[in-house]
Amino acid sequence: MTGLRIEEHPILDFPKRKKVKFFFEGREMEGYEGEPIAAALHAAGVKVLHHSLKLARPRGFFCAIGNCSSCLMIVDGVPNVRACTERLREGMSVERQVGRGPSLTGR
Amino acid sequence: MKSFYGDLPEKGSLLSSGIPSVEDLDGVLPPADARKKGPVAVLECFQEIPCDPCGYACKFGAIKEFSDVNDLPVIDWTKCTGCGQCVAACPGLAIFVVDETYSPEECLIAMPHEFLPLPERDQVVLLYDREGRHVGEGTVHRVVRGKDKIATPVVWVRAPKALGYVARALGLPEREGGSRN
Amino acid sequence: MEYDLIVVGGGPAGLSGALKAAQNGVRVALIDRQEQLGGQLVKQTHKFFGWSQRYAGVRGIEIGRRLRDAVCAEPRITVFAGTEALGYYPDNSLLIESPSGVSRITAKTFLFATGAQERMLLFRGNDLPGVYGAGAVQTLMNVYGVRPGRSVLMVGSGNIGLIVSYQLRQAGVTVRAIVEALPQVGGYAVHASKVRRLGIPILTRHSIKEAHGTECVEGATIWEVDDKFRGIPGTEKDLDVDVICLATGLTPLGDLLWQAGVSMTYVPELGGFVPIYDENMETERPGIFVAGDAAGIEEASTAMLCGEIAGLSVAAKIGKIPRQRFEEERNALAQELSALRSGPLSNKVRTGYERIRALVQGRRGR
Ligand SMILES: Cc1cc2nc3c(=O)[nH]c(=O)nc-3n(C[C@H](O)[C@H](O)[C@H](O)COP(=O)(O)OP(=O)(O)OC[C@H]3O[C@@H](n4cnc5c(N)ncnc54)[C@H](O)[C@@H]3O)c2cc1C
Ligand code: SF4
Ligand code: SF4
Ligand code: FES
Numbered sequence: 109m110t111g112l113r114i115e116e117h118p119i120l121d122f123p124k125r126k127k128v129k130f131f132f133e134g135r136e137m138e139g140y141e142g143e144p145i146a147a148a149l150h151a152a153g154v155k156v157l158h159h160s161l162k163l164a165r166p167r168g169f170f171c172a173i174g175n176c177s178s179c180l181m182i183v184d185g186v187p188n189v190r191a192c193t194e195r196l197r198e199g200m201s202v203e204r205q206v207g208r209g210p211s212l213t214g215r
Numbered sequence: 216m217k218s219f220y221g222d223l224p225e226k227g228s229l230l231s232s233g234i235p236s237v238e239d240l241d242g243v244l245p246p247a248d249a250r251k252k253g254p255v256a257v258l259e260c261f262q263e264i265p266c267d268p269c270g271y272a273c274k275f276g277a278i279k280e281f282s283d284v285n286d287l288p289v290i291d292w293t294k295c296t297g298c299g300q301c302v303a304a305c306p307g308l309a310i311f312v313v314d315e316t317y318s319p320e321e322c323l324i325a326m327p328h329e330f331l332p333l334p335e336r337d338q339v340v341l342l343y344d345r346e347g348r349h350v351g352e353g354t355v356h357r358v359v360r361g362k363d364k365i366a367t368p369v370v371w372v373r374a375p376k377a378l379g380y381v382a383r384a385l386g387l388p389e390r391e392g393g394s395r396n
Numbered sequence: 397m398e399y400d401l402i403v404v405g406g407g408p409a410g411l412s413g414a415l416k417a418a419q420n421g422v423r424v425a426l427i428d429r430q431e432q433l434g435g436q437l438v439k440q441t442h443k444f445f446g447w448s449q450r451y452a453g454v455r456g457i458e459i460g461r462r463l464r465d466a467v468c469a470e471p472r473i474t475v476f477a478g479t480e481a482l483g484y485y486p487d488n489s490l491l492i493e494s495p496s497g498v499s500r501i502t503a504k505t506f507l508f509a510t511g512a513q514e515r516m517l518l519f520r521g522n523d524l525p526g527v528y529g530a531g532a533v534q535t536l537m538n539v540y541g542v543r544p545g546r547s548v549l550m551v552g553s554g555n556i557g558l559i560v561s562y563q564l565r566q567a568g569v570t571v572r573a574i575v576e577a578l579p580q581v582g583g584y585a586v587h588a589s590k591v592r593r594l595g596i597p598i599l600t601r602h603s604i605k606e607a608h609g610t611e612c613v614e615g616a617t618i619w620e621v622d623d624k625f626r627g628i629p630g631t632e633k634d635l636d637v638d639v640i641c642l643a644t645g646l647t648p649l650g651d652l653l654w655q656a657g658v659s660m661t662y663v664p665e666l667g668g669f670v671p672i673y674d675e676n677m678e679t680e681r682p683g684i685f686v687a688g689d690a691a692g693i694e695e696a697s698t699a700m701l702c703g704e705i706a707g708l709s710v711a712a713k714i715g716k717i718p719r720q721r722f723e724e725e726r727n728a729l730a731q732e733l734s735a736l737r738s739g740p741l742s743n744k745v746r747t748g749y750e751r752i753r754a755l756v757q758g759r760r761g762r
Binding site: 110112113114117118119120122143144147150151155156157160165166167168169170171172174175176192 | 428429430441446455457480523525526527528529531532535536537538540541542543544545566567570610611612705
Binding site: 116121 | 296330333
């Protein structure tokens with residue numbers, strides 16, 4: 109994984125976790141099981157998670173604790189999932205969302 | 216201005232830039248007789264904040280008991296042995312120990328150091344002043360680690376005597392991760 | 397199951413409140429949105445100030461661990477982690493959402509200790525990925541072990557801006573500068589000095605002008621500001637950064653309090669709208685208590701004391717402890733609290749709390 113992962117820290121210990129594969133916009137990527145999707149994407153160099161409704165401006169996460177909705181993504185086909193709190197699982201498919209995302213009811 | 220503490224502002228810089236001024240440092244400089252005696256603690260703590268761990272850490276009763284938690288620490292130089300316990304305990308990382316009696320050319324400086332990799336004994340390290348400027352080299356004399364990662368490691372460095380009250384941070388020649396500016 | 401007390405928020409305030417109440421015979425439900433209890437403490441790798449008898453010199457993560465262990469060992473507390481409080485209903489129930497679904501729980505009393513949320517800052521490009529709140533940077537780096545980027549501009553020199561800059565360096569990230577619009581550093585001088593000697597410039601009377609980049613932050617322009625915080629053209633400087641970290645202040649998180657119809661008042665010294673509450677931490681809606689940053693932006697040390705007062709008050713209110721013992725214990729805690737707040741750097745919060753006291757007294761007089 110890229111250089112953004114902290115391998116050694118003067119104060120903290122990060123326990124080794126299981127690596128899993130997932131798909132971002134169809135591309136295969138690697139992350140750690142149970143970490144937030146946004147953390148796995150960030151570590152893989154993906155910062156743009158969403159495009160805004162009106163101007164389609166790129167958005168990343170902002171609060172990282174599920175407060176601000178800046179990180180809404182489509183996860184396994186379900187829109188409006190907060191990537192900063194949703195946990196990564198093996199084989200997940202994650203896509204960028206534009207605005208409110210596709211409507212599930214087809215309306 | 217050039218001073219005993221290195222090139223620092225004369226006064227008023229602490230709150231406008233985080234850099235203690237010559238005036239601030241004059242106020243906490245141990246008296247000459249204490250400095251001649253051996254290692255002494257230098258408490259670079261200039262602001263009344265709610266904090267008292269230095270008083271608890273000192274087993275020699277050198278730091279006066281706080282009557283108000285917001286008081287500035289008051290040290291009794293005659294009781295300080297320069298043991299360095301307070302250096303590891305201070306949450307503000309504001310305490311250093313300086314021993315100007317170490318050898319004719321060199322002094323010892325104890326500094327809190329919470330970065331990886333920790334230097335090892337006899338390793339040459341770069342020394343920085345209170346503005347983070349490189350001011351010289353030193354050699355690691357001793358590294359005191361706490362019992363776990365929660366404690367603050369204290370690195371004792373041998374340095375040219377003139378740097379005893381100038382150098383306040385250290386780094387490894389092959390730079391730890393995030394670089395200095 | 398019906399509880400005596402529901403505590404919303406498992407930060408230092410909520411954990412301390414739950415513990416104090418349970419130790420005095422109260423049956424408590426403690427809910428927190430996060431899986432891991434501790435609130436802000438789970439990200440604080442630095443040592444805290446305060447009294448040595450009360451965790452001074454102990455790292456925030458360790459304080460969190462100790463409180464968490466005590467709460468988990470207390471049989472009268474039921475913990476609902478990973479559970480969010482969505483809404484408060486006037487029949488004393490709370491709508492909650494846990495991984496297993498949405499449900500309602502009820503209680504005689506409530507303690508809202510929901511903490512704070514970060515303030516945004518207006519500048520061009522502030523919505524670009526790479527502009528992050530200080531809390532997010534800390535979460536990413538200290539909880540998930542991922543660096544936010546390689547090179548950071550920190551905006552704000554309060555304790556949060558200073559501490560997070562230091563933590564970034566510990567994680568191996570370069571901090572190009574800390575900008576502060578005021579003429580003085582906002583946080584403690586010791587924190588400022590410890591980042592300054594790492595070579596990180598603290599530029600007072602400076603602010604961010606704009607962020608550059610198309611898909612994400614590729615740089616930032618800072619400039620000097622005048623006494624009215626207006627940028628001074630011609631003083632611009634470009635910084636090569638991929639992260640802009642905002643540490644521009646917190647505001648109490650009061651959504652549930654508004655919903656519950658608690659009277660609120662605007663107190664800028666405490667971060668914005670805060671609930672009006674009395675010396676027992678009880679709001680003007682009987683049975684609804686508050687503590688911690690939700691009641692006014694302050695410190696973990698004071699949040700813990702306020703939480704304890706609230707927990708004790710609940711025990712007294714529902715008849716678990718005699719009035720006299722309650723008053724003695726509460727007064728002792730209140731005394732500790734005012735001693736902590738007595739220093740010159742607490743002038744601001746003191747003014748804030750005096751306003752609230754005056755409001756409460758005025759209403760009682762009527
Ligand atoms: C970088 C930084 C450094 C700091 N350094 C110090 C220091 O050195 N010393 C010191 O004393 N203080 C320090 N503080 C301040 C201290 O962390 C806070 O004042 C303290 O955490 C406030 O405690 P709290 O319990 O009120 O809120 P928090 O710790 O914010 O906890 C609130 C909790 O409520 C939960 N919550 C909110 N809404 C809901 C909901 N609807 N449903 C369920 N759960 C919810 C949140 O998930 C969170 O866990 C620092 C803060 C920061 C950010
Ligand atoms: S160096 Fe040792 S003796 Fe001197 S003040 Fe610190 S703890 Fe006390
Ligand atoms: S422990 Fe450090 S910051 Fe606290 S009062 Fe003592 S010298 Fe000052
Ligand atoms: S980043 Fe704020 S909700 Fe995810």
